Amino acid sequence: MTSQTTLLEHYAALDSAAVSDALDALGLPPGQAGFLPVWGTPKIAGFAVTVQLEPYTPGPSGAHIGATAVADANSSNVIVVANDGRTDVSCWGGLLSLGASLNGVRGVVADGACRDVHEAREIGFPVFAKGRIPATARGRLQQRSTGEPVQLGGVTVTPGDLVLADETGVVVVPGGHLEEVLERAQGVAAREQAIAADLRAGVALHEAMRDARLAGITEEH
Known part of the structure; x- marks a missing residue:
């Protein structure tokens, strides 16, 4: 704990x-x-x-x-x-x-x-x-x-x-939810930081912010 x-x-x-x-x-x-x-x-x-x-x-x-x-x-x-x-x-x-x-x-x-x-x-x-x-x-x-x-x-x-x-x-x-909320929130922050990095690198906004990525869904290509 x-x-x-x-x-x-x-x-x-x-x-x-x-x-x-x-x-x-x-x-x-x-x-x-x-x-x-x-x-x-x-x-x-x-x-x-x-x-x-x-x-x-x-x-x-x-x-x-x-x-x-x-x-x-x-x-x-x-x-x-x-x-x-x-x-x-x-x-x-x-x-x-x-x-x-x-x-x-x-x-x-x-x-x-x-x-x-x-x-x-x-x-x-x-x-x-x-x-x-x-x-x-x-x-x-x-x-x-x-x-x-x-x-x-x-x-x-x-x-x-x-x-x-x-x-x-x-x-x-x-x-009673401190640890699970923290884990989720850290994941949200990490995804948003990655999206921001992509935008600064020239990735199009609509691609960087695709819904599945924001939701933390693992996509298979």
Whole structure:
């Protein structure tokens, strides 16, 4: 069995499109749209630590949003914040980015909006979100749970699933399929690199990109 460290290294060398194609080939949910880096073009791959948010209701104050996840996460993790895609309120901010960065966390993917983008950029902490907004979560959101399955777009994320995010989008690899998805994705990447090499060598596009080759089908001539 491949170690977690080696798996992360291999996935970090891939892009979201190759992993999405591999998920498709195995009948698993493909990549998700709408999650974009809020600064630069970072790429992250790590095991999910999850946070579920919900609308605020008056009552005794609980844990600060995201603080438990930051405390639980380490250098192998990506924090996933589930906020039902809301972009009218921030669900991640600068102090959370700083705390996560100091813990070595690889980044955050928020199904919602974030704020304090300049602070994340200044410390080099990758944040992927569906929008940016200055409006605080205080009095608008509260934390429902940490470490439970959550919905990220149209995909369920369970703690320990692998999350890869880049400037194209986000993919979630179920924990029980890490090695087979990796093998497929590496095959996809290798085929596309070979096709690109052929194109640069003068092979016609329609020949280089024939369907059987893209699908990884062995052809007999």
